[in-house]
Amino acid sequence: MPKPLMPQDYPQYSAAEVALGRALFFDPLLSGNRNIACATCHNPAYGGSDALALGIGEGGTGRGAARQMGRAVQRQARNAPALWDLGARQVQRLFHDGRVEQRGAVVRTAAEGQLPSGLNSLLAAQVLFPLIARSEMAGAPESNEIAAAAQTSAPEAWAMIARRVGAIAGYRDMAAPADIDITTIANALAAYISTAFRSMGSDFDRYLGGVRSALDPDQRAGMALFYGKAQCSQCHSGPLLSDQAFHNLALPPLGPGRTRRFDPVARDAGRLAVSDDVRDSYRFRTPFLRNVAQTAPYGHNGIFPTLESVIRHHMDPLGASADFIPPEGITHWQDVTELRRIRAAFLAYPAKAQVPATLHQRQVDQLIRFLHSLSAPQTDQVAVPETLPSGLRPFGD
Ligand code: HEC
Ligand code: HEC
Numbered sequence: 365m366p367k368p369l370m371p372q373d374y375p376q377y378s379a380a381e382v383a384l385g386r387a388l389f390f391d392p393l394l395s396g397n398r399n400i401a402c403a404t405c406h407n408p409a410y411g412g413s414d415a416l417a418l419g420i421g422e423g424g425t426g427r428g429a430a431r432q433m434g435r436a437v438q439r440q441a442r443n444a445p446a447l448w449d450l451g452a453r454q455v456q457r458l459f460h461d462g463r464v465e466q467r468g469a470v471v472r473t474a475a476e477g478q479l480p481s482g483l484n485s486l487l488a489a490q491v492l493f494p495l496i497a498r499s500e501m502a503g504a505p506e507s508n509e510i511a512a513a514a515q516t517s518a519p520e521a522w523a524m525i526a527r528r529v530g531a532i533a534g535y536r537d538m539a540a541p542a543d544i545d546i547t548t549i550a551n552a553l554a555a556y557i558s559t560a561f562r563s564m565g566s567d568f569d570r571y572l573g574g575v576r577s578a579l580d581p582d583q584r585a586g587m588a589l590f591y592g593k594a595q596c597s598q599c600h601s602g603p604l605l606s607d608q609a610f611h612n613l614a615l616p617p618l619g620p621g622r623t624r625r626f627d628p629v630a631r632d633a634g635r636l637a638v639s640d641d642v643r644d645s646y647r648f649r650t651p652f653l654r655n656v657a658q659t660a661p662y663g664h665n666g667i668f669p670t671l672e673s674v675i676r677h678h679m680d681p682l683g684a685s686a687d688f689i690p691p692e693g694i695t696h697w698q699d700v701t702e703l704r705r706i707r708a709a710f711l712a713y714p715a716k717a718q719v720p721a722t723l724h725q726r727q728v729d730q731l732i733r734f735l736h737s738l739s740a741p742q743t744d745q746v747a748v749p750e751t752l753p754s755g756l757r758p759f760g761d
Contacts, residue, residue, distance in 0.1 A: 375485065415429045445651070617631060617632065
């Protein structure tokens with residue numbers, strides 16, 4: 365059994381830096397066309413995600429399940445993760461494919477030598493990317509100068525965003541005595557995410573801390589299955605309930621995919637795109653399960669609407685996807701060739717554990733009850749600010 369999460373599991377940041385990060389997180393000023401914020405896809409009202417299987421970035425309108433495509437060209441390729449505990453010291457790998465990762469003292473990312481210096485954490489490196497991604501926050505190159513710059517130079521686009529923020533007196537005051545550059549912005553966003561999205565204090569933590577009655581009998585039975593016969597903890601291990609390793613669960617393909625260089629097929633091959641190791645085909649990082657009851661839908665492409673459906677898929681990865689019904693309003697590839705490749709990889713490179721297909725309904729229910737005990741009370745820090753220094757409306761929609 366893991367240890368409960370404690371304050372010392374997270375780095376400390378100053379209240380001023382967290383307050384700056386909070387304002388920036390909700391401010392559409394950071395997006396090329398001032399119409400989308402980090403919080404649009406990582407919304408505290410939906411557990412830190414967006415309630416969509418695949419989110420809608422720049423050009424979309426509205427929030428949560430009601431968000432519409434508007435001018436957006438296509439859906440996001442993957443489900444927006446909920447940000448819980450990403451600032452914890454033990455987190456080594458960010459994104460579903462771990463493409464931002466800590467290797468000893470080195471942070472590895474796709475931007476190679478272009479990252480600014482002085483970043484305070486792995487998370488601070490990560491938050492730089494949505495800012496310059498066309499479909500997330502930057503927008504079409506012809507629609508604004510930041511998106512245009514991002515096409516040829518990430519550092520130039522980051523500098524423009526920093527100048528835009530630095531032009532606002534309220535932000536200069538909040539950042540003082542520091543000057544506003546992209547490092548100030550990235551570090552403040554990381555400080556906010558790390559501080560506000562902490563899941564300490566769940567019933568599970570209280571149980572691990574010695575309060576046996578914190579879990580009811582069904583939850584305790586679910587926990588025994590999770591750490592025993594159901595095999596869950598083979599992969600969902602440690603205080604965050606993830607080994608931070610990559611496994612192929614043969615999820616059916618959904619959405620536009622992530623086109624890799626030199627790959628003619630639009631698909632999402634997961635960790636393969638980072639490692640170029642064929643054994644990593646369709647492998648995705650084991651998700652952290654804290655607050656999971658609040659963050660539906662599930663899976664790297666959001667294909668499962670409920671906890672029950674995701675558990676049932678684990679029990680029979682090849683059988684379950686055969687009769688899968690895609691969520692409404694999203695193009696399902698219905699690409700049988702791709703599904704066949706995913707299954708072939710599943711069989712060729714088996715995962716280290718397999719959930720038994722024989723769990724009966726009552727056991728599935730107990731596992732779900734246990735997963736609910738991982739929910740923590742939310743702090744006020746995740747709440748939406750009423751006003752922003754830029755004068756724009758939070759979210760910008
Ligand atoms: C259009 C929706 C969208 C917007 C806007 C957006 N994100 Fe994300 N975010 C995503 C998606 C989708 C992923 C997963 C991408 C992947 O794994 O390839 C993600 C991943 C992340 C992760 C890694 C999560 C993990 O579990 O490893 C962090 C941290 C994050 N975003 C923070 C931010 C911040 C900070 C901003 C604002 C600067 C932002 N995001 C804006 C959709 C969005
Ligand atoms: C072989 C490793 C492994 C085992 C065993 C395993 N899981 Fe998973 N689990 C994963 C991976 C990997 C994913 C994400 C797959 C993807 O998105 O392609 C996942 C996804 C999930 C999700 C969705 C979370 C989210 O935020 O999207 C839940 C819930 C979950 N697992 C619960 C369980 C439970 C309960 C068990 C035991 C009955 C279990 N898992 C056993 C590796 C595993």
